Amino acid sequence: MIPEFTPAGRRAALDRAARLRQLPEADRDAIRLAQDPNFPRWLQQITATGGCAHPIHLSGSTITLDGATGEILHHYDTRTEPGERLLVRCRNRRASICPACSRLHAGDTYHLVRAGLLGGKNIPATVRHRPRLFVTLTAPSFGTVHRTGEACRPRRDGGTCEHGRPFACGALHAPDSPAIGQPLCADCYDYTAHVLWHAHASKLWDRFVIDVRRRLATSVGLVQSRFVNYARLSFARVAEYQKRAAVHVHAVVRLDGPAGPDDDPPAWGTTELLADAVHASARRVLVHTPHSPAAGELTLRWGAQVDARPLRTNGDGPDDDAVAAYVAKYVTKGASETGAGTDYPVTDWAHIESAPVSGHVRTLMRVCWRLGGLPEFMPLRLRDWTHTLGYRGHILTKSRAYSTTYAALRAERAHHMGHTETPDTVTERHWRYVGSGHTPGAALIVAGIAEDLGESRRLGTEASQEGGGANNRSSRS
Numbered sequence: 351m352i353p354e355f356t357p358a359g360r361r362a363a364l365d366r367a368a369r370l371r372q373l374p375e376a377d378r379d380a381i382r383l384a385q386d387p388n389f390p391r392w393l394q395q396i397t398a399t400g401g402c403a404h405p406i407h408l409s410g411s412t413i414t415l416d417g418a419t420g421e422i423l424h425h426y427d428t429r430t431e432p433g434e435r436l437l438v439r440c441r442n443r444r445a446s447i448c449p450a451c452s453r454l455h456a457g458d459t460y461h462l463v464r465a466g467l468l469g470g471k472n473i474p475a476t477v478r479h480r481p482r483l484f485v486t487l488t489a490p491s492f493g494t495v496h497r498t499g500e501a502c503r504p505r506r507d508g509g510t511c512e513h514g515r516p517f518a519c520g521a522l523h524a525p526d527s528p529a530i531g532q533p534l535c536a537d538c539y540d541y542t543a544h545v546l547w548h549a550h551a552s553k554l555w556d557r558f559v560i561d562v563r564r565r566l567a568t569s570v571g572l573v574q575s576r577f578v579n580y581a582r583l584s585f586a587r588v589a590e591y592q593k594r595a596a597v598h599v600h601a602v603v604r605l606d607g608p609a610g611p612d613d614d615p616p617a618w619g620t621t622e623l624l625a626d627a628v629h630a631s632a633r634r635v636l637v638h639t640p641h642s643p644a645a646g647e648l649t650l651r652w653g654a655q656v657d658a659r660p661l662r663t664n665g666d667g668p669d670d671d672a673v674a675a676y677v678a679k680y681v682t683k684g685a686s687e688t689g690a691g692t693d694y695p696v697t698d699w700a701h702i703e704s705a706p707v708s709g710h711v712r713t714l715m716r717v718c719w720r721l722g723g724l725p726e727f728m729p730l731r732l733r734d735w736t737h738t739l740g741y742r743g744h745i746l747t748k749s750r751a752y753s754t755t756y757a758a759l760r761a762e763r764a765h766h767m768g769h770t771e772t773p774d775t776v777t778e779r780h781w782r783y784v785g786s787g788h789t790p791g792a793a794l795i796v797a798g799i800a801e802d803l804g805e806s807r808r809l810g811t812e813a814s815q816e817g818g819g820a821n822n823r824s825s826r827s
Contacts, residue, residue, distance in 0.1 A: 379791025388432035393799075395437045396792075401800025403448040403793070405437040410781035417774045435784055443745070444693055445682040450800045452682040453807075458759045459746060460678035463586050466602060466611075466753035467661065467670040471762075473611050473753050480614070481605040481621040482661040484673055485628055487558070488653035489547055489596035493539030496521075496529045503534065513537040531593030532710050539710075541717040542645045544596060545740040549730045550637045550650050551589070551597055552743035558652070559583065559749075561631035562603075562624075569627065570618045581615050582606045586748035588677045589741065591690035595711050597741050598653075600680075602661070602673060602752075603628065610751035625658045632656040642726045681746050696736040714739045 383389055399405050414424040428436050445452040461471060467482065469475030496502050496519060505518035515535040523529050533539040547554075567577040587601035605624050607613025632652045639648040661670060692705050702715045718740045722732030735742050788796055 376790035376794050379789050380794050381791070383789075383791050383795065386432070392432040393795075395431070396796055396799055397803070399437055399439050399450070400454060401450040401796050401803050402437070402439045403450060403796065403800070404440040404442065404787050406440055406783065407433075407435045407437060407785040408781050409435050409784045410779070412780075413778045414772065415776045415778070417776050423772070423775060440786070443681055446693055450803070453804065456678040456682045458756055459681050460674050461759060462748070462753055462756065463602060463677045464671065464674035466584065466586055466604060466748075467674060471754040471758070476614070477604065477606070477611050478670070481619055481624045483603045483621070483625060483628060483658045484661055485601045485603050485659075486598065486655075486657040487555075487601070487632055488598040488655045489544075489551075489592070490651060490653040492541070492544040492547075492594075492596070494534045495531050495539075495594045496523055496527075496534065498523045498525050498527065498530050511535050511538050528708065531595060532708065533594075536710070536713065541713055542721065543648055543650075545714060545718045545721060545732065546639050546645065546648055547650050548597060548738075548740035549727075549732060549735070549742055550639065551599075551741060554635060554637050554650060554652065555587065555599060555743075557635040557637065558631050559585065561635050562627045565627040565630050566605075566619075566623065569623060579608055581619050582608055582610050582613075582751060584610065584749045584752040586677070586746070586752050588680055588746050589743060590680055595690040595714060595739060600677065602677075603658075604752065606751065611753075621660045625660065628658045629656055640726045642724060644724060645721070677746070690739060692737045694737060695734065702736065711739065 383392070386392070396402075396405075409428050411425070411427040411429075413422060413426075415421065416423055428434050439451050439454070440448050441455070442448045442451050443455040465471040465473045466477065468478045494503065494517070500522070502519040502521050502523055503517070504520050509517050511517060511534075513535050515538075517534070519534060521529075563577050563583055564574045566581065566583075567574045572580065582605075583603065584606055585601050585603045587599050589597045589599055592598055603624065605615045605619045607615050633656075635651065637650045639645070639650065641647040661673065690711060692707065696702055696705070696715065696719065699719065702712060702719060705712065705715065707715070715736050718732050718736040721727050721740075722730070722734075722736065730740075730742070732740055
Protein backbone atom coordinates (compact mmCIF):
# COMPACT_ATOMS: atom_id res chain seq x y z
CA MET A 351 0.00 0.00 0.00
CA ILE A 352 1.22 3.53 -0.80
CA PRO A 353 2.17 5.17 2.53
CA GLU A 354 0.49 8.44 1.63
CA PHE A 355 -2.93 6.75 1.84
CA THR A 356 -2.46 5.23 5.28
CA PRO A 357 -3.98 7.07 8.28
CA ALA A 358 -0.47 8.16 9.29
CA GLY A 359 0.25 9.32 5.75
CA ARG A 360 -2.99 11.32 5.61
CA ARG A 361 -2.19 12.97 8.94
CA ALA A 362 1.31 13.84 7.70
CA ALA A 363 -0.14 15.36 4.52
CA LEU A 364 -2.65 17.40 6.54
CA ASP A 365 0.14 18.60 8.82
CA ARG A 366 2.22 19.72 5.83
CA ALA A 367 -0.77 21.54 4.36
CA ALA A 368 -1.43 23.28 7.69
CA ARG A 369 2.19 24.39 7.97
CA LEU A 370 2.09 25.63 4.38
CA ARG A 371 -1.02 27.72 5.12
CA GLN A 372 0.82 29.37 8.00
CA LEU A 373 3.62 30.55 5.74
CA PRO A 374 3.53 34.11 4.33
CA GLU A 375 1.87 34.46 0.94
CA ALA A 376 5.19 35.09 -0.82
CA ASP A 377 6.70 31.89 0.59
CA ARG A 378 3.66 29.83 -0.44
CA ASP A 379 3.82 31.31 -3.91
CA ALA A 380 7.55 30.57 -4.18
CA ILE A 381 6.94 26.92 -3.22
CA ARG A 382 4.18 26.69 -5.81
CA LEU A 383 6.50 28.01 -8.51
CA ALA A 384 9.33 25.67 -7.53
CA GLN A 385 7.00 22.67 -7.82
CA ASP A 386 5.77 23.66 -11.28
CA PRO A 387 7.12 21.36 -14.08
CA ASN A 388 8.01 24.49 -16.09
CA PHE A 389 10.09 25.97 -13.26
CA PRO A 390 13.50 25.22 -14.92
CA ARG A 391 12.52 27.08 -18.09
CA TRP A 392 11.07 29.98 -16.04
CA LEU A 393 14.37 30.12 -14.16
CA GLN A 394 16.22 30.35 -17.48
CA GLN A 395 14.08 33.31 -18.52
CA ILE A 396 14.68 35.09 -15.20
CA THR A 397 18.44 34.52 -15.47
CA ALA A 398 18.41 35.82 -19.05
CA THR A 399 16.86 39.09 -17.81
CA GLY A 400 19.64 39.42 -15.24
CA GLY A 401 17.15 39.16 -12.39
CA CYS A 402 15.03 42.10 -13.60
CA ALA A 403 12.64 43.15 -10.82
CA HIS A 404 9.84 44.33 -13.15
CA PRO A 405 10.14 42.45 -16.46
CA ILE A 406 7.86 43.10 -19.41
CA HIS A 407 5.67 40.13 -20.36
CA LEU A 408 5.27 39.59 -24.11
CA SER A 409 3.20 37.14 -26.08
CA GLY A 410 3.76 36.33 -29.73
CA SER A 411 6.07 34.70 -32.22
CA THR A 412 9.05 35.23 -34.52
CA ILE A 413 9.56 33.44 -37.83
CA THR A 414 12.82 33.69 -39.81
CA LEU A 415 12.54 32.80 -43.49
CA ASP A 416 15.13 32.27 -46.19
CA GLY A 417 14.88 35.38 -48.37
CA ALA A 418 15.26 33.42 -51.61
CA THR A 419 13.27 30.22 -51.05
CA GLY A 420 10.85 31.20 -48.29
CA GLU A 421 11.96 28.18 -46.25
CA ILE A 422 11.38 28.53 -42.50
CA LEU A 423 14.80 28.67 -40.86
CA HIS A 424 13.68 29.40 -37.33
CA HIS A 425 10.36 29.59 -35.50
CA TYR A 426 9.82 30.75 -31.94
CA ASP A 427 6.44 30.96 -30.24
CA THR A 428 5.61 31.81 -26.64
CA ARG A 429 2.93 29.11 -26.55
CA THR A 430 5.69 26.74 -25.46
CA GLU A 431 6.81 29.02 -22.62
CA PRO A 432 5.65 29.04 -18.97
CA GLY A 433 2.42 31.01 -18.88
CA GLU A 434 2.68 31.38 -22.67
CA ARG A 435 4.78 34.51 -22.31
CA LEU A 436 8.36 35.73 -22.68
CA LEU A 437 9.99 37.95 -20.04
CA VAL A 438 12.27 40.79 -21.16
CA ARG A 439 14.13 43.47 -19.19
CA CYS A 440 12.28 46.58 -18.04
CA ARG A 441 15.48 48.66 -18.64
CA ASN A 442 14.59 51.07 -15.83
CA ARG A 443 17.61 53.14 -14.84
CA ARG A 444 16.53 53.63 -11.20
CA ALA A 445 18.16 51.33 -8.65
CA SER A 446 15.19 51.86 -6.32
CA ILE A 447 12.89 50.26 -8.93
CA CYS A 448 15.09 47.63 -10.59
CA PRO A 449 18.62 47.07 -9.24
CA ALA A 450 19.50 44.61 -12.01
CA CYS A 451 18.58 46.88 -14.93
CA SER A 452 20.06 49.93 -13.21
CA ARG A 453 23.43 48.16 -12.99
CA LEU A 454 23.31 47.46 -16.71
CA HIS A 455 22.32 51.08 -17.43
CA ALA A 456 25.15 52.34 -15.19
CA GLY A 457 27.63 50.18 -17.11
CA ASP A 458 26.42 51.51 -20.44
CA THR A 459 26.60 55.08 -19.13
CA TYR A 460 30.14 54.55 -17.89
CA HIS A 461 31.30 53.36 -21.32
CA LEU A 462 29.36 56.11 -23.10
CA VAL A 463 30.95 58.88 -21.00
CA ARG A 464 34.40 57.27 -20.91
CA ALA A 465 34.50 56.86 -24.70
CA GLY A 466 34.07 60.61 -25.05
CA LEU A 467 36.96 61.18 -22.66
CA LEU A 468 39.52 58.55 -23.63
CA GLY A 469 38.29 57.07 -26.91
CA GLY A 470 36.91 53.65 -27.78
CA LYS A 471 33.54 52.56 -29.17
CA ASN A 472 34.47 54.03 -32.58
CA ILE A 473 35.77 57.24 -30.95
CA PRO A 474 39.51 57.88 -31.62
CA ALA A 475 41.89 57.87 -28.66
CA THR A 476 43.09 61.34 -29.70
CA VAL A 477 40.09 62.91 -27.93
CA ARG A 478 42.00 62.55 -24.64
CA HIS A 479 44.37 65.29 -25.81
CA ARG A 480 41.62 67.78 -26.70
CA PRO A 481 40.55 70.71 -24.50
CA ARG A 482 38.19 69.07 -21.98
CA LEU A 483 36.46 70.41 -18.88
CA PHE A 484 34.42 68.94 -16.07
CA VAL A 485 31.83 71.69 -15.53
CA THR A 486 29.45 72.14 -12.59
CA LEU A 487 26.58 74.62 -12.84
CA THR A 488 24.31 75.17 -9.85
CA ALA A 489 20.85 76.56 -9.26
CA PRO A 490 20.61 80.07 -7.76
CA SER A 491 19.55 80.68 -4.19
CA PHE A 492 15.82 80.62 -3.51
CA GLY A 493 16.24 81.18 0.22
CA THR A 494 18.58 80.42 3.10
CA VAL A 495 18.81 76.70 3.96
CA HIS A 496 20.60 74.67 6.61
CA ARG A 497 24.00 73.35 5.62
CA THR A 498 26.60 70.94 6.90
CA GLY A 499 30.24 71.56 7.77
CA GLU A 500 31.13 74.11 10.43
CA ALA A 501 28.49 76.21 12.19
CA CYS A 502 25.42 76.18 9.95
CA ARG A 503 24.49 79.85 9.63
CA PRO A 504 26.32 81.85 12.31
CA ARG A 505 25.41 85.54 12.57
CA ARG A 506 26.76 87.87 15.19
CA ASP A 507 24.00 90.43 14.87
CA GLY A 508 21.22 87.88 15.41
CA GLY A 509 17.89 89.21 14.20
CA THR A 510 14.79 87.60 12.77
CA CYS A 511 13.02 87.64 9.44
CA GLU A 512 9.65 89.27 8.86
CA HIS A 513 8.01 86.01 9.96
CA GLY A 514 9.75 86.08 13.32
CA ARG A 515 12.25 83.31 12.59
CA PRO A 516 15.97 83.77 13.32
CA PHE A 517 18.41 84.45 10.49
CA ALA A 518 21.07 82.41 12.24
CA CYS A 519 21.68 78.74 13.02
CA GLY A 520 24.84 77.87 14.88
CA ALA A 521 24.26 74.12 14.97
CA LEU A 522 26.84 71.65 13.67
CA HIS A 523 24.71 69.45 11.40
CA ALA A 524 25.94 65.98 10.55
CA PRO A 525 26.11 65.23 6.79
CA ASP A 526 23.10 62.89 7.09
CA SER A 527 21.02 65.25 9.23
CA PRO A 528 17.45 65.68 7.93
CA ALA A 529 17.82 69.42 8.52
CA ILE A 530 20.38 69.79 5.70
CA GLY A 531 18.81 71.60 2.75
CA GLN A 532 15.68 72.63 4.64
CA PRO A 533 14.93 76.39 4.65
CA LEU A 534 15.51 78.41 7.80
CA CYS A 535 12.15 80.03 7.09
CA ALA A 536 9.74 78.27 4.74
CA ASP A 537 7.67 81.46 4.40
CA CYS A 538 10.70 83.40 3.11
CA TYR A 539 11.71 80.66 0.65
CA ASP A 540 10.76 81.38 -2.98
CA TYR A 541 9.12 78.08 -3.89
CA THR A 542 7.58 79.50 -7.06
CA ALA A 543 10.97 80.54 -8.44
CA HIS A 544 12.41 77.14 -7.47
CA VAL A 545 9.76 75.23 -9.43
CA LEU A 546 9.88 77.53 -12.46
CA TRP A 547 13.69 77.38 -12.52
CA HIS A 548 13.44 73.59 -12.68
CA ALA A 549 10.91 73.83 -15.51
CA HIS A 550 13.28 76.01 -17.55
CA ALA A 551 16.61 74.40 -16.56
CA SER A 552 16.94 72.50 -19.85
CA LYS A 553 16.26 75.67 -21.83
CA LEU A 554 18.84 77.48 -19.72
CA TRP A 555 21.38 74.75 -20.55
CA ASP A 556 20.63 75.01 -24.28
CA ARG A 557 21.22 78.76 -24.20
CA PHE A 558 24.39 78.24 -22.19
CA VAL A 559 25.84 75.91 -24.85
CA ILE A 560 24.90 78.30 -27.65
CA ASP A 561 26.50 81.20 -25.79
CA VAL A 562 29.73 79.26 -25.15
CA ARG A 563 30.05 78.73 -28.91
CA ARG A 564 29.40 82.42 -29.54
CA ARG A 565 31.94 83.58 -26.98
CA LEU A 566 34.60 81.22 -28.36
CA ALA A 567 34.03 82.64 -31.83
CA THR A 568 34.05 86.25 -30.66
CA SER A 569 37.21 85.76 -28.57
CA VAL A 570 39.23 84.80 -31.68
CA GLY A 571 37.63 87.31 -34.06
CA LEU A 572 35.31 84.93 -35.90
CA VAL A 573 31.83 85.71 -37.11
CA GLN A 574 29.60 83.65 -34.81
CA SER A 575 27.87 81.88 -37.69
CA ARG A 576 31.28 80.67 -38.96
CA PHE A 577 32.23 78.88 -35.72
CA VAL A 578 30.99 75.51 -37.08
CA ASN A 579 33.57 75.77 -39.88
CA TYR A 580 36.42 75.80 -37.36
CA ALA A 581 35.37 73.88 -34.24
CA ARG A 582 32.64 71.84 -32.61
CA LEU A 583 31.57 71.78 -28.96
CA SER A 584 30.57 68.35 -27.64
CA PHE A 585 29.25 67.47 -24.20
CA ALA A 586 27.61 64.91 -21.94
CA ARG A 587 25.73 66.24 -18.91
CA VAL A 588 24.00 64.74 -15.90
CA ALA A 589 21.45 66.46 -13.63
CA GLU A 590 21.76 65.93 -9.88
CA TYR A 591 19.51 67.00 -7.03
CA GLN A 592 21.21 68.84 -4.19
CA LYS A 593 20.14 68.52 -0.57
CA ARG A 594 17.92 71.58 -1.00
CA ALA A 595 16.05 69.65 -3.73
CA ALA A 596 17.40 71.93 -6.47
CA VAL A 597 18.99 70.47 -9.58
CA HIS A 598 22.56 71.24 -10.50
CA VAL A 599 24.40 70.07 -13.60
CA HIS A 600 27.68 68.21 -14.07
CA ALA A 601 28.98 68.14 -17.64
CA VAL A 602 31.98 66.92 -19.59
CA VAL A 603 32.66 69.52 -22.28
CA ARG A 604 35.10 68.85 -25.13
CA LEU A 605 36.31 71.03 -28.01
CA ASP A 606 36.89 69.26 -31.35
CA GLY A 607 37.52 70.28 -34.91
CA PRO A 608 34.55 70.89 -37.25
CA ALA A 609 34.26 67.17 -38.10
CA GLY A 610 33.84 66.19 -34.44
CA PRO A 611 35.91 63.58 -32.59
CA ASP A 612 37.84 62.60 -35.73
CA ASP A 613 39.13 66.14 -36.17
CA ASP A 614 41.58 68.16 -34.05
CA PRO A 615 40.50 71.65 -32.94
CA PRO A 616 42.23 74.74 -34.35
CA ALA A 617 45.38 76.03 -32.66
CA TRP A 618 43.44 78.75 -30.87
CA GLY A 619 41.17 76.15 -29.26
CA THR A 620 42.80 75.85 -25.85
CA THR A 621 41.55 74.60 -22.50
CA GLU A 622 42.01 78.06 -20.98
CA LEU A 623 39.94 79.71 -23.72
CA LEU A 624 37.20 77.14 -23.26
CA ALA A 625 37.17 77.63 -19.47
CA ASP A 626 36.91 81.42 -19.86
CA ALA A 627 33.97 81.02 -22.23
CA VAL A 628 32.19 78.64 -19.83
CA HIS A 629 32.53 81.04 -16.88
CA ALA A 630 31.42 84.05 -18.93
CA SER A 631 28.39 82.26 -20.42
CA ALA A 632 27.30 80.90 -17.04
CA ARG A 633 27.11 84.49 -15.77
CA ARG A 634 25.51 85.84 -18.93
CA VAL A 635 22.63 83.61 -20.08
CA LEU A 636 19.06 84.30 -18.96
CA VAL A 637 15.62 82.80 -19.45
CA HIS A 638 12.40 84.75 -18.84
CA THR A 639 9.27 82.98 -17.66
CA PRO A 640 5.84 83.73 -19.15
CA HIS A 641 4.08 86.61 -17.40
CA SER A 642 1.66 85.35 -14.79
CA PRO A 643 -0.76 87.28 -12.56
CA ALA A 644 0.18 84.85 -9.79
CA ALA A 645 3.97 84.83 -10.20
CA GLY A 646 4.79 87.86 -12.32
CA GLU A 647 7.64 87.50 -14.81
CA LEU A 648 10.82 85.93 -13.47
CA THR A 649 14.35 86.18 -14.84
CA LEU A 650 16.11 82.84 -14.39
CA ARG A 651 19.88 82.29 -14.42
CA TRP A 652 22.55 79.91 -13.15
CA GLY A 653 23.77 80.16 -9.58
CA ALA A 654 26.89 82.03 -8.58
CA GLN A 655 28.86 78.83 -7.97
CA VAL A 656 30.40 77.74 -11.28
CA ASP A 657 33.25 75.25 -11.57
CA ALA A 658 35.18 74.39 -14.74
CA ARG A 659 38.07 72.04 -14.01
CA PRO A 660 40.41 70.92 -16.82
CA LEU A 661 40.55 67.18 -17.43
CA ARG A 662 44.07 65.96 -18.02
CA THR A 663 45.02 62.38 -18.77
CA ASN A 664 48.54 62.80 -17.38
CA GLY A 665 48.66 65.56 -14.83
CA ASP A 666 46.57 67.54 -12.36
CA GLY A 667 42.80 67.50 -12.55
CA PRO A 668 39.97 65.02 -12.06
CA ASP A 669 40.65 61.49 -13.22
CA ASP A 670 38.81 60.57 -16.43
CA ASP A 671 37.69 57.16 -15.21
CA ALA A 672 36.50 58.68 -11.93
CA VAL A 673 34.40 61.25 -13.81
CA ALA A 674 32.82 58.52 -15.95
CA ALA A 675 32.14 56.39 -12.85
CA TYR A 676 30.59 59.35 -11.03
CA VAL A 677 28.18 60.10 -13.85
CA ALA A 678 27.31 56.41 -14.23
CA LYS A 679 26.61 56.08 -10.51
CA TYR A 680 24.33 59.08 -10.39
CA VAL A 681 22.10 58.16 -13.35
CA THR A 682 20.82 55.13 -11.40
CA LYS A 683 19.47 57.26 -8.56
CA GLY A 684 15.75 57.97 -8.50
CA ALA A 685 14.07 61.05 -7.09
CA SER A 686 13.00 59.19 -3.95
CA GLU A 687 16.57 58.00 -3.36
CA THR A 688 17.87 61.57 -3.33
CA GLY A 689 14.98 62.79 -1.17
CA ALA A 690 13.84 65.18 -3.91
CA GLY A 691 10.46 63.85 -4.98
CA THR A 692 9.16 60.42 -5.91
CA ASP A 693 9.89 57.89 -8.65
CA TYR A 694 6.30 57.76 -9.92
CA PRO A 695 4.10 60.49 -11.43
CA VAL A 696 1.64 62.26 -9.14
CA THR A 697 -1.98 61.87 -10.15
CA ASP A 698 -3.84 64.05 -7.63
CA TRP A 699 -3.49 66.28 -4.58
CA ALA A 700 -3.97 63.36 -2.19
CA HIS A 701 -0.94 61.67 -3.69
CA ILE A 702 1.16 64.72 -2.78
CA GLU A 703 -0.13 64.73 0.78
CA SER A 704 0.68 61.04 1.29
CA ALA A 705 4.11 61.06 -0.42
CA PRO A 706 7.00 59.97 1.87
CA VAL A 707 8.93 63.23 1.49
CA SER A 708 10.12 66.08 3.70
CA GLY A 709 7.97 69.12 4.35
CA HIS A 710 10.22 71.20 2.07
CA VAL A 711 9.79 68.81 -0.85
CA ARG A 712 6.05 68.47 -0.21
CA THR A 713 5.68 72.25 -0.46
CA LEU A 714 7.57 72.21 -3.77
CA MET A 715 5.21 69.52 -5.05
CA ARG A 716 2.17 71.52 -3.95
CA VAL A 717 3.45 74.64 -5.71
CA CYS A 718 4.23 72.62 -8.83
CA TRP A 719 0.71 71.21 -8.90
CA ARG A 720 -0.89 74.61 -8.28
CA LEU A 721 1.14 76.39 -10.96
CA GLY A 722 0.45 73.54 -13.36
CA GLY A 723 -3.24 74.39 -13.20
CA LEU A 724 -2.73 77.98 -14.40
CA PRO A 725 -3.35 78.63 -18.13
CA GLU A 726 -0.07 80.51 -18.66
CA PHE A 727 1.96 77.53 -17.44
CA MET A 728 0.00 74.79 -19.22
CA PRO A 729 2.73 74.35 -21.91
CA LEU A 730 5.20 73.43 -19.16
CA ARG A 731 3.06 70.41 -18.09
CA LEU A 732 4.07 70.99 -14.48
CA ARG A 733 1.50 68.58 -13.09
CA ASP A 734 3.01 65.78 -15.16
CA TRP A 735 6.38 66.59 -13.56
CA THR A 736 5.27 67.22 -9.99
CA HIS A 737 7.12 64.08 -8.86
CA THR A 738 10.41 65.64 -10.08
CA LEU A 739 9.55 69.08 -8.64
CA GLY A 740 9.04 70.55 -12.11
CA TYR A 741 12.32 69.39 -13.64
CA ARG A 742 11.41 68.23 -17.14
CA GLY A 743 14.78 67.25 -18.61
CA HIS A 744 16.46 63.88 -18.93
CA ILE A 745 18.89 62.90 -16.20
CA LEU A 746 21.61 62.32 -18.83
CA THR A 747 21.87 64.09 -22.18
CA LYS A 748 24.70 64.40 -24.67
CA SER A 749 25.46 66.07 -27.94
CA ARG A 750 25.37 63.88 -31.03
CA ALA A 751 29.12 63.92 -31.68
CA TYR A 752 30.28 63.41 -28.09
CA SER A 753 30.55 59.60 -28.24
CA THR A 754 28.57 56.43 -28.90
CA THR A 755 24.88 55.90 -28.08
CA TYR A 756 22.91 53.63 -25.77
CA ALA A 757 21.40 51.97 -28.85
CA ALA A 758 24.85 51.18 -30.25
CA LEU A 759 25.98 49.72 -26.91
CA ARG A 760 22.90 47.50 -26.73
CA ALA A 761 23.43 46.35 -30.31
CA GLU A 762 27.06 45.54 -29.52
CA ARG A 763 25.98 43.53 -26.47
CA ALA A 764 23.38 41.64 -28.51
CA HIS A 765 26.00 40.82 -31.14
CA HIS A 766 28.36 39.58 -28.44
CA MET A 767 25.63 37.26 -27.15
CA GLY A 768 24.89 35.96 -30.65
CA HIS A 769 21.59 37.82 -31.17
CA THR A 770 22.26 39.07 -34.70
CA GLU A 771 20.34 39.12 -37.94
CA THR A 772 21.33 36.50 -40.52
CA PRO A 773 22.01 37.96 -44.01
CA ASP A 774 19.54 37.21 -46.84
CA THR A 775 16.72 36.35 -44.44
CA VAL A 776 13.31 37.82 -43.69
CA THR A 777 12.04 37.96 -40.11
CA GLU A 778 8.34 38.28 -39.28
CA ARG A 779 7.55 39.39 -35.74
CA HIS A 780 4.16 39.44 -34.05
CA TRP A 781 4.29 40.58 -30.41
CA ARG A 782 1.96 42.15 -27.90
CA TYR A 783 2.24 43.36 -24.33
CA VAL A 784 0.42 41.15 -21.82
CA GLY A 785 1.69 42.36 -18.43
CA SER A 786 4.67 43.19 -16.25
CA GLY A 787 6.24 42.49 -12.87
CA HIS A 788 6.34 39.40 -10.65
CA THR A 789 4.09 37.58 -8.24
CA PRO A 790 5.17 37.81 -4.56
CA GLY A 791 6.87 34.41 -4.64
CA ALA A 792 8.57 35.10 -7.95
CA ALA A 793 9.89 38.39 -6.57
CA LEU A 794 11.57 36.50 -3.72
CA ILE A 795 13.27 34.07 -6.08
CA VAL A 796 14.27 36.80 -8.52
CA ALA A 797 15.84 38.92 -5.76
CA GLY A 798 18.06 35.97 -4.85
CA ILE A 799 19.05 35.39 -8.48
CA ALA A 800 19.84 39.09 -8.99
CA GLU A 801 21.97 39.09 -5.85
CA ASP A 802 23.89 36.00 -7.00
CA LEU A 803 24.47 37.46 -10.45
CA GLY A 804 25.65 40.75 -8.93
CA GLU A 805 28.06 38.95 -6.63
CA SER A 806 29.42 36.88 -9.52
CA ARG A 807 29.93 40.05 -11.53
CA ARG A 808 31.72 41.72 -8.62
CA LEU A 809 34.03 38.76 -8.08
CA GLY A 810 34.78 38.62 -11.78
CA THR A 811 35.64 42.33 -11.84
CA GLU A 812 37.92 41.97 -8.83
CA ALA A 813 39.68 38.98 -10.38
CA SER A 814 40.18 40.90 -13.62
CA GLN A 815 41.57 43.93 -11.78
CA GLU A 816 43.92 41.77 -9.72
CA GLY A 817 45.16 40.04 -12.86
CA GLY A 818 45.65 43.36 -14.60
CA GLY A 819 47.48 44.74 -11.60
CA ALA A 820 49.81 41.75 -11.58
CA ASN A 821 50.53 42.17 -15.27
CA ASN A 822 51.20 45.85 -14.81
CA ARG A 823 53.56 45.20 -11.94
CA SER A 824 55.49 42.60 -13.92
CA SER A 825 55.81 44.93 -16.89
CA ARG A 826 57.24 47.70 -14.71
CA SER A 827 59.75 45.45 -12.93
